[in-house]
Amino acid sequence: MNSGILPAAGAGFGTGLSLIVAIGAQNAFVLRQGARRQAVSAVVGICAASDAILITLGVAGLGAVVTAWPAALTAVGLAGGGFLTCYGLLAARRALWPPAGQALTAGGAPAGSARTAVLTCLALTWLNPHVYLDTVLLLGSVAADHGSLRWVFGLGAMLASLTWFAGLGYGARLLGGLLSRPGMWRALDALVAATMLAMGAALLARTL
Template identity: 60%
Template structure:
């Protein structure tokens, strides 16, 4: 593997990680599922494979379409905002209602389909994923010319490594979350994150 190819791969890895590591709705969801140890493999797979598709679209030049159809992003933003605000309300309900805590005898485990649907919505109803992953990563990657697909491979690898580490590493915190208070704090933080992102997304969409 020559130096130039390695540079493209490393640049993709670094750029991809820089864009996905920041705390957001998707990462908060993966973290919670990891602590719960509930359908972690499915969640990690959905997040990583979605990024692979989005990165591929960006490298293939679909970012130009994103620029040409800003109205489409507005629709996505409105739908995504509604979903995030709904999720925030549910998280707030869990935080305020101890009987809804995962450790409670009255709590029920969510099915794989419900978890997968939530993960897909958090991923694909986020307009920033099209701006950051498709447009930004695509633009940077295409700057590498013939090596752009190696850049894409590095970015995809970064996504896989991050979501795997977050999803499966979160179980290290499971001991802390044997206490109801810990779950209430986590769900309270998730509610704040989701609500803040949802309101911000809706505000930007309606400008």
């Protein structure tokens, strides 16, 4: 076995984890879905699979293609900024005027649309320019430094993504006791609203 495989995989895992752990729009959404116990497997799967696709593109060297099309990133930034702002306003409304039945019960969260959760997760993932910058450009460039082991580095980054989102989505169920009180849901929605609105405003400010 090549002695550099484990270090390359470990470097990929550490680099990938460092890029996704920070609280962001995607993480806030996964946390909320996990706490609601709603479409958790689908949401975790979408996030991990999307990262795997983008990391693969980055390791394959497609970062140059992304940088060659700045207009594409601008369009994604406008769409993503608008979407995040709208979602943040909806979360703020829930925090200020929580809907009936907001608190969790012993049987789980109030019924909701899994389709809506999936579409929202896809939008939060693919309409965020930072996803492309972090995975395709940054991870891709770091992977290139590992030469023939760049794919091992990429696999390590993919494993980090899967580990993080699975831990966040399924681990959020442990908050069920706390979220049995409507006040805690309002606090969580306030956090989601602040995160989404801040990121949406930042995206629009940089894009316009």
